[in-house]
Amino acid sequence: MIAPKDETLAFMKQFVPEDHFPAFLKKCGILMDFLYETNKTLNLTRIPEESFWSLHVADSLAFAGEVSLDGKKLCDVGCGAGFPSLILAAAFPDLLVTAIDSTRKKVDFVAAAAEKMDLPNLTAIHARANELARKEDFKAAYDFVTARAVADASVLIRETANFLNHKHGLLCIYRTTEQLEREIPDLKQRKLNYRTTPLFQLPEGAGSRLFLILPSQKSMTLRR
DSSP: OOOOOHHHHHHHHTTSOGGGHHHHHHHHHHHHHHHHHHHHHHOOOOSOGGGIIIIIIIHHHGGGGTSOOTTOEEEEETOTTTTTHHHHHHHOTTOEEEEEESOHHHHHHHHHHHHHTTOTTEEEEESOHHHHTTSTTTTTOBSEEEESSSSOHHHHHHHHGGGBOTTTOEEEEEEOHHHHHHHHHHHHHTTOOOEEOOOEEOGGGOOEEEEEEEEOOGGGGOOO
């Protein structure tokens, strides 16, 4: 396992409870070893091992600086290899996480990783988000829906809105400034209520990031 650099450690400590931080690092180390061993045959990530802590872990964790996660329910749509779902579940044991992806090999990996990391608070489901969101057990069931490396905001809004608690649910999309600039005109045209967070820098020169956050609203599900 490659240990995180001091700069990345300091970044991560902003978001993880101090008394849980050693356990969190251990769980992430288990994930790192499992991910890159599995990646030899399944091609789960293109991010090199030396960038695991800055581009996978730190980036995933940054969302915790925007909201309070303890005791909440979060749905990670298009979870891929488990970022941010595995990282947030490891950082916050009281957060209930559902990781969804339409690709079976990715869901199987996330489920196996959660078991190795001892994350009973994470459930991985093989499904299409727009279909699962219409089922009674999942409809309006989540405080947060996250999406890190998937479709355009317009598609995400349409396909995930039904997951959100109608009173306080938030759709939270990881974005770069370039992505956001392309998407803002559509959001304004549809008169959607949204906010963006200040731009922040990831450690080790890993780039910049912000979040596009939309509260649950009726106009999210309207067909264009």
